[in-house]
Amino acid sequence: MSRRSIWSPAGATPRRAYAQVTDKDGNLRWAPTTVNVDNHLIRPTLDPAAVAANPDKAVEDYVASLSTLPMDRSQPLWEFHLFDFPTSEATSTAAIRVHHSLGDGMSLLTLLMACTRSAADPTRLPAMPPLPSRTGAIYQRPRPSAGVLAIVAWVWSFVVLAWHTVVDVVGFFATILFLKDPHTLFKRVNHAETQRKRIVHRRLSLDDVKFVKNAMKCACVDMIKSGKESHVKWGNELGFIILPFFIGMHSDPLDYVRKGKKVVDRKKSSLEVVFTHVAAEVIFKVFGLKAASAIFHRMISHTTISFANMTGPVEQVEFCGHPIVFIAPSGYGPPEALTVNYQSYVNTIMINLALDEGHFPDYDELLDDFVESLEHIKNAASRLGMHHRKA
Template sequence: MYHKKTQALLKSEINTIKKPQDMEPETKVAATSRHDEPITNEDRLTLSPASRLFHSPQFNCYIVIVMGFQTGINAEVVKAGLKETLYHHPRFSSKLENKDSKGGKKRWIRVSVNEEDHVFVPNLDSNIDHPDQFVEDYISNLTTAPLDLSKPLWEVHLLNVKTSYAEAVAVFRLHHSMGDGASLMSLLLACTRKTSDPDALPTVPTKTRADSSSNSSWFWWFILAIWSGITLIWNTLVDMVLFIATLVFWQDTKTPIKGAPGVELTAKRFVHRTVSLDHIKQVKNAMGMTINDVVFGVTQAGLSQYLNRRYAGQNEKYEGSKQKRSNLPKNIRLRANVLANLRPTVGIQALADMMAKTSKARWGNRFGYILIPFTIALQDGPLDYVRQAKAVIDRKKHSLEAFCTYLIANVLIKIIGAKAAGSIAHRVISHSTLSFSNLVGPLEEISFYGHPITFMAPYVYGHPHALHMHFQSYVEKMTICLTIDPDVIPDPNKLLDDLEESLKLICDAVLDRGLTKEEVV
């Protein structure tokens, strides 16, 4: 808990933000169409199936993106920058419109953006007590009130509060129906510029396809292609059987980090920790893996250590469990729900063009679900965690699970509607334990309308999990972001400690065994 004076200030500032019930009715907002012109069919666009899913009662999800800056925030400069960029983007200048009350069809309708409805600059004391806790509580309080559906579904809070990790903080809150996390993060990056070159867009790594040329004969290539096709079909069938079983009856083990029914409705808290991206790359290069493999392995190790401690605490009065090496029950079933982006990657330049002029770049939500199992156990060696993670991910890469779940979701939404489909999606996700995501960030330092960024931390809330884990890279740093239900995970910083320590142990094991290799550019 923090000082009562700080708590009172927080409540005062939060209460200045308009709540949905205080907003003007939708009919009045409709009059604020772009340039006060009559609304045409070109200004209307039907919501995609995935966007409709995010408006179902049991699946009302939001994205929060926190940016830390090296300097204080000049609010007028940021407002002017937003007006020249985000205000012109189709989703950031559109609200929801019900086509008819019977079918419940929703459409995006273009409107003019009222700055006072979206940009908030609370008047804060520069010498506020416990600033880190204040910012954490400020963001947590935002999760207690939904965005007003009669206006574009986004807002930004500019907090001139010096914390231990930044001179000031900007908090974006957006409804998930506006786009998936990858597209929204890319869009915000399109509003930034390189610190070293204020006119240049950031550089974000892109995936390169492996060279398919080979000295092997066409015969062996043909045999490998046939075998690859067979394993692809088999893996897909197995994954879909397990997915359907999860929908019907197959639930994860009730561990101390699994949320109870209704967890999606509770207020969430957001914490983060920054670690060295070089250490992750060191493991990646030494073991011939991807960064994704390493972060999954680190997560698997960190969760095992954290749960071992939690079980030790639960069983402390029985059999002296704290003296035992492992307090973990056997055969824990713990799976992460991962959203796989199926849309071709939209370049940052295309998104920048979209905010400046008409662009053919595609936008929205287009993803499938993947269920990834974690092995929760205390392994003999730290490297066992990443080896196991790589094996699981390699298999998942050779499966059409994401594509199949995407098609099934679209068909269900069209046949039974978004509300019923949302209930099905809610059931599948609630039968797993956590959500997981990983995004690649810029390779060099960037500035947001002239404000150099120290870190970026994306979060998601509104799904039926007590824990969402996200890894976000930025230059040579990796930020581990946790969305947690404090009633389920009261000590999130200990979980961050375990994740950080797991990365250190894995990296040390690579060094001890002399496995390091020079990074191949």
């Protein structure tokens, strides 16, 4: 993994680019090279009949085929695949393929946002949600005049933090060494990374999600703030949190939210993500890329599903003068059968699935289930609010 980014933030000069080369010892390293933009702009030739019959599926099928094709390592590892025909969502589509060695999801999305401008005012960067204020005893340093109980609660919060961190770190290493998820329909048997992955998406209402969040008193964390690119470290800053994934049926749809909230609240009182990030850095520097990749692959192979979420602009943005209708990031390298990504943009949340076609042939029905589940949860939250008002 490299901390070098192929692009520079908007306005930075000169443009630098790097390609992966193999040295005399057989190790990969980054070498500066010249960028020929034409080599990175790809206009696929698709079957006209397939495009006319179903343009959405034509794009979807082509993007799925990319998951089986290696990138050209003789040049910088990024590509723009351009589809200049209308789909049900937009007049044209760009599929951007970027090798994960260039950066993590946060840095790459921040870089993309730095290249866009507000559609309402092209002279400024897009508006992003404000950063949240941290709450909880650990963030509230007691005043000198605070009572004994307040000081004890503050100290106890650090004890709880340390204990939860130890437990989570032990669980993390146990997952790498021997702890495996049981085999279910979600678990992938074949871990071949060249297995074809289909990437599909569906829109959810951000207002509906916020309504449920407020009704259930859940917390959210925003990651990026417009105009603060200096706060984002370019490259890969990876950390992991292992979450229990409960499969079961509940009569009350809100029980799913309650159980998830309980798990996440517990994880917030832990430094697991910080420790796993540091551990990944140490393993990479001490044992090298191959060892780090093998350990990462083993850890992911022992789990069932990967989740990731990113915060996007709260207003429509333009890229090179073209309005962006939707943003749907994902990845197809992990060996799991299903990867779930959430991306907010204006008043929508795009749920994006990268899935093994063999495991999920009815992926449209799976996407419908996400939409239907949110509707059931929202309706239950509405009834909960009405009950509280009557009480």
